[in-house]
Amino acid sequence: MPKEEIRYGEDYKFIPATSVASGVSVEVLPDLYCHTIQIVNICLVGSPDKKEFVLMDAGMPKTADDIIAVTEKRFGANSRPQAIILTHGHFDHVGAIIELVKHWNVPVYAHEAEMPYLTGKARYPEPDPSVEGGMVAKMSAFFPNEPIDLGSHVQPLPGDGTVPHLPDFRWIHTPGHVSLFRDRDRTLIAGDAFVTVRQDSLYKVLTQEMEISGPPRYYTTDWNAARESVRKLAALQPETAITGHGAPVSGEKLREGLAKLAREFDQIAMPDYGKYVQ
Template identity: 30%
Template sequence: MKWERIPLGPLQTNCYVLHHEGEAIVVDPGGGAPQLESWLEQQKVKPAAILLTHAHFDHIGAVDHIRKTYNIEVYLHEAEEDWLMDPHKNGSGSFLGANAITAKPAEHLLKEEGKLSIGSFTFDVLETPGHSPGSVSFYHEASSTVFSGDALFYGSIGRTDLLGGNHEQLLTSIHDKLLTLPEETTVACGHGPVTNIRHEMDTNPFLNGF
């Protein structure tokens, strides 16, 4: 299985497309729907679902377009059930004003940790709140990758000054759910370059001494 990082939208949020034999999972399509659709068509892969690590506006901008184009469904944690429809909660009202972003409700609400299987893809759903109340990370063991959203970055961690953010909760999430993964696990971050668990354990200044 392979995945591609495609920065999209106003904040160049990393969208990831995990694909295998023509089938794909799209993680966090933050914007730039025509660009994403063009890539999918060029690679001759068809999405089977959209996974959202959380519902901030810069992660959801292309959700409705991709969902409608490919007739697929969206997975989101239940703690952010109404954020797709609410510009105040998803942050677009504050950051984008008249250009606020909304999307239709998710078809599937993640209620707990556990296995999530879609087509030929299987993920471990890890609850990693702190950046936002419903932040989750999707661990894909087959490719040794965790799609961490805005929880953990290369040399940094997610901001916690937005609605429902909690700094101590985020540190606990990272320590208990992400740093316990195999050290060679690739961390597919929501912004910036990818990293791995070992590198962040050894060098991330926000995690030192925690």
């Protein structure tokens, strides 16, 4: 039986974007580790002493060696996750996924709605470089956007809200992403449903200036769903959050900032113009 081919889209390429946080690791909690790859975060969930963990997201293109090195630094030589969970399939969250799957031979999970983009069936709507925002928004036309094909290596998350290998977490559909929440200590892994840096501004991406902000404007196609996602997450009153972009945040800064974003979403997050703005 021939070996199943898994592949990136033809527009897959290294993106020379970085920030002052690139290469920085933070132990947010004893079992929650955040590492920044250029401009995006990956997250290792699990205690190092138990050697059982899950990787959240797969970074930027051409960064598999960095992710493997961070993983082995945290969990030891030749360690591998029990699974990789993708918050969504945009290029900066799946950039090293194929190399990681081949290296570790582990299953990948994503929300059912993301499956067409991860199995070569459909491509995301085009990003909007015309949207109100800074230089990163203008650059978005050059980002990889063709679907990758993970074939049978990717599976939908269980429909009952449970998370494979993470029994204390549940997943929450925040359309365009999936977020993970742990009720006992109100820990949130939010993908890009909201972020803690203004992602369309090149200056703020470079400097990683802290700002609880809405999802990246150039990738958001349904602003009503985005607003409801933020309100849904704010209602959880999380104590700690890791987002796809920007530094981890906790305590009052998180709750107050997220509550304000939920209340004033249209003023803070929604652009004044863009092809997906109604």
